[in-house]
Amino acid sequence: IQESESRAKEGREIxxxxxxxxMDALDQAIKLKPxxxxxxxxxxTAYYKSGxxxxxxxxxxHARELDPTLGxxxxxxxxxxxxxxRLKDALEQIDAFIKEHPKADERKALEGLRVKLAIGLEAxxx
Numbered sequence: 001i002q003e004s005e006s007r008a009k010e011g012r013e014i015x016x017x018x019x020x021x022x023m024d025a026l027d028q029a030i031k032l033k034p035x036x037x038x039x040x041x042x043x044x045t046a047y048y049k050s051g052x053x054x055x056x057x058x059x060x061x062h063a064r065e066l067d068p069t070l071g072x073x074x075x076x077x078x079x080x081x082x083x084x085x086r087l088k089d090a091l092e093q094i095d096a097f098i099k100e101h102p103k104a105d106e107r108k109a110l111e112g113l114r115v116k117l118a119i120g121l122e123a124x125x126x
Contacts, residue, residue, distance in 0.1 A: 001018075001019070001022050001042060001045055001046055001049065003018050004018035004019050004022070004049065005049075015049075016050065019046050019049055019050045020050075022042070022046045023043060023046045023047070023050070026039055026042055026043040026046060027043070030043065035066055036066070037063045037064075037066035037067035037070055037073075038063070038067075038070075040059045040060070040062045040063035040066060041059070041060065041063040041070060041072060041073045041076070043059045044056045044057070044058075044059030044060035044062075044063060044073065044076060045060075045076050047059060048060075048076055048079060048080055048083075053080050053083055053084050056076070056080050057077065057080050057081075060073045060076055060077045060080065061073075061077070064077075069100070071097055071100060071101045071104065071106075074093045074094075074096060074097040074100075075093075075097065075106055075110070077089075077090075077093045078090045078093045078094055078097075078110070078113070081093065082113075082117070087117045087120055087121045088121065090113075090117055091114060091117055091118065091121070094110045094111075094113065094114045094117070095114070097110060098110060098111065
């Protein structure tokens with residue numbers, strides 16, 4: 001997954017192949033240790049980066065079920081919900097993350113995003 005980020009300038013095909021390989025490896029890891037939350041988190045992240053948002057959501061929610069303290073899964077869920085324009089869901093994840101991790105490095109950025117999303121929810125839709 002990290003390699004796909006560092007090679008983003010090489011094009012969608014390269015990135016897509018790297019993410020596909022990541023998903024295959026993570027599927028195998030989950031078969032070996034299905035209760036390991038981080039594997040589900042990383043699989044959800046790979047799905048998100050590949051644009052498979054419903055699969056990403058399912059993997060990230062499962063990661064949270066396995067490890068409710070896994071705040072990083074909430075952060076990626078926020079991104080999934082923003083991409084899907086599910087602003088209420090994104091706000092719920094931001095609020096829960098901030099409550100659970102009040103001193104996290106991501107807090108300031110999430111608070112800024114929260115303001116923007118709240119404004120978006122209040123704006124009339126065409």
